[in-house]
Amino acid sequence: MAAMRGEPQVEATAPVLVGQAPGHHWFPTVHLFDEQNILCEVVTTADEAQGEWPAVLYLSRDGGGSWSRAGELDSYGPASVALDTGRLLVLPYETWPLAPGDRRNAIAAGTIVTLGPHGTLATQRAPVRFLGFPQELADYHGDELALLTNGNVVAVEDGRLFTTMYGRFAATPQEGRYECFGMTSSDGGFTWQYGAVVASWRDTPGASDGPCESNTVRLADGRLWCVFRVGSGRRHHYWASTSADGGATWGPPRRLPGQWSVEPQLVRLDNGALLLSGGRPGIMLWILAGGTAAEWHSFNLAAHHNAAWPRASEHYPASCVEGATAADPACTTSYTGMKAIGPDAAIVCYDRLGNGWAGAPGVWGPTDAVFAVRVRVGWPGSTG
Numbered sequence: 001m002a003a004m005r006g007e008p009q010v011e012a013t014a015p016v017l018v019g020q021a022p023g024h025h026w027f028p029t030v031h032l033f034d035e036q037n038i039l040c041e042v043v044t045t046a047d048e049a050q051g052e053w054p055a056v057l058y059l060s061r062d063g064g065g066s067w068s069r070a071g072e073l074d075s076y077g078p079a080s081v082a083l084d085t086g087r088l089l090v091l092p093y094e095t096w097p098l099a100p101g102d103r104r105n106a107i108a109a110g111t112i113v114t115l116g117p118h119g120t121l122a123t124q125r126a127p128v129r130f131l132g133f134p135q136e137l138a139d140y141h142g143d144e145l146a147l148l149t150n151g152n153v154v155a156v157e158d159g160r161l162f163t164t165m166y167g168r169f170a171a172t173p174q175e176g177r178y179e180c181f182g183m184t185s186s187d188g189g190f191t192w193q194y195g196a197v198v199a200s201w202r203d204t205p206g207a208s209d210g211p212c213e214s215n216t217v218r219l220a221d222g223r224l225w226c227v228f229r230v231g232s233g234r235r236h237h238y239w240a241s242t243s244a245d246g247g248a249t250w251g252p253p254r255r256l257p258g259q260w261s262v263e264p265q266l267v268r269l270d271n272g273a274l275l276l277s278g279g280r281p282g283i284m285l286w287i288l289a290g291g292t293a294a295e296w297h298s299f300n301l302a303a304h305h306n307a308a309w310p311r312a313s314e315h316y317p318a319s320c321v322e323g324a325t326a327a328d329p330a331c332t333t334s335y336t337g338m339k340a341i342g343p344d345a346a347i348v349c350y351d352r353l354g355n356g357w358a359g360a361p362g363v364w365g366p367t368d369a370v371f372a373v374r375v376r377v378g379w380p381g382s383t384g
Contacts, residue, residue, distance in 0.1 A: 008273065008287045010299045011376040014308040018042070018058050018067045018349060020369035023359045025056075028349040028370045030337035031080040031088055033115050036063045040337065040349050041090070042370050043076050047333075047357060049141035051094055052076075052109075061119055064347040064372050071121040073111055078263075079163060081153050081189030086115040089189050091149045091163075092128055094141065103136035103170065105129070106145050110190075130165065130183065132194040138168040147181075150213045150263065153189065154224065156246040161185040164198060164226060166212040177201035180211035180228050182247040199241050199253040204230045211239065211253070215266035217274065227256070227264045232280055234324065236261040259286050259296060263335045270343035273377045277301070280334035282323030283316075283350050287377055301350060302332075305371065313365060314352060329356025331364050345376045 018040050019025065027043040040058040052075040059070035077091040092108035099105070110128040113121055130147060138146040151164030163185070166178045179200045183192040201210025207230035214228035224243040230236055238259050241250045265277045274288040276296075283301040300323070306315040319327050330353055337349040349372045355362020 006380060008289070008297050009378045009380065010285075010287065012299070012304050012308075013374045015305050015371040015373050016065065016067065018370040018372050019056065019069060020367040022354070022361055022367050025360070025368035025370065026333050026351045026353060027335045028337045028351055029078045030339045030347060030349055031090065031113075032082070032339050032341070033086055033088065035341040037061055037115055038064055038339070038341070038347060039088070039113065040067065040370065040372065041073065041076060046359070049094065049144070051142065051144065053093055057113070057121060058370075059115075059119060059121065060372070063341055064374050067372065068119075070119065071113075071123065073123065075109055075111055075125075077110065078150050079152055081161065083112065083188060088113045089126065089128075091189065093149055095130060095145050095147045096143060097145060098129060098131070103145060104133040105131045106137070106147050126190065128190055128192070130192045130194075134194065136170040138170045138172060152215050152266070154216050154218055156184065156218075156224070159186070160246075161189055162216065162224065162247045163192065164214040164216060164228075166214065172201070178210040178212040180214050180226070182226075182243070182250070184247060195247050196249055198226050198250050199228060199239065203253045204239055207231050207236065213263040215264050217266050217268040219268070220272065225266075226250070227266050227276060229262050229264060232261050233326075234260050234281060238264050238276070238278070257296065259284070262333070265336050265338035265348075267338055267340045267346050269340055269346065269377060271378065273344070275338065275346055275375070275377065277336040277338045277348055278334060279323065279336075281326040282320055283332055283334055283336065284323065285348065285375065289379070299375070301336075301348065301373070304373065305350075305352075309371070314369065316352065327364075329353070329358065329362060329364070331356075341374065344378055345374060347372055347374050
């Protein structure tokens with residue numbers, strides 16, 4: 001790969017409507033069968049602990065250029081595993097004790113989603129286990145444990161998979177102070193074994209939440225780099241930890257210089273670029289040429305949406321575009337879904353809300369809507 005210097009060249013398609021509906025239609029995540037056949041999973045319920053979260057599935061068969069509603073899920077999950085051609089395991093979000101009284105091992109029903117030859121989707125429930133926590137986990141909701149999935153899946157050595165979860169141990173002194181856990185699977189994602197704390201609330205002083213929502217990539221030198229949320233708002237930058245041994249141990253977390261705040265999505269393209277999407281306030285894409293240096297470049301997704309989407313009634317207000325303060329009611333969750341769809345390209349999904357957390361209709365419109373853009377990143381003179 002040629003060395004990359006200077007301002008990256010970012011080309012983004014015009015937004016494409018994935019789907020819209022009154023009520024709640026938000027928190028999009030992206031799941032790949034392959035670079036052409038892509039799922040966008042959209043939550044259709046309120047943002048509150050509830051066990052299983054219903055969601056709707058939209059399918060694109062042309063790399064994100066167009067979308068159609070293709071099915072529903074009883075149990076939303078932000079992460080998925082490719083089982084084989086045309087099959088994904090969507091991991092469950094909330095979790096329960098594996099057995100009554102067991103607070104160190106958890107279970108929940110994931111969903112196997114199978115893509116048929118004509119674009120039909122079939123779903124099948126499958127148990128997913130999360131085992132071996134060194135301490136008892138705290139209570140969460142009803143009889144659930146304070147352990148939630150919210151990380152992508154990365155291949156590590158020996159055919160194992162790595163993901164991150166977040167939760168709280170029962171001994172944690174203050175409710176709401178989370179820790180981010182590294183987990184590995186040797187059976188394709190159906191059983192996950194606790195490995196290590198990626199970062200603790202003790203490592204992020206001043207954070208309102210502590211390490212929670214996260215994404216991980218493998219860097220060019222083989223290290224894992226995990227970026228995670230610690231709070232909500234412009235002052236709550238993302239933090240990151242690095243592992244040189246496949247997630248068994250992690251170095252001290254460090255605060256990113258100017259990237260904020262909820263559910264980071266992280267992609268490393270084949271051309272070496274690192275892409276990080278997120279926000280709140282605003283919806284942003286940040287680009288790094290490689291490694292974990294401080295020189296980031298930004299691409300404002302909310303501003304791009306307003307410039308390229310024809311209906312002004314579905315634009316974002318100035319406060320969102322400027323990323324200085326959150327609109328009231330919120331015009332977006334600032335949660336994004338992002339996946340690589342080529343050596344220099346990614347697809348990004350994001351939402352625009354009609355009435356904040358109350359659900360549409362409202363001041364911003366009659367529906368919540370989810371959009372997708374395809375982004376291509378390169379550098380002048382790069383040869384790939």
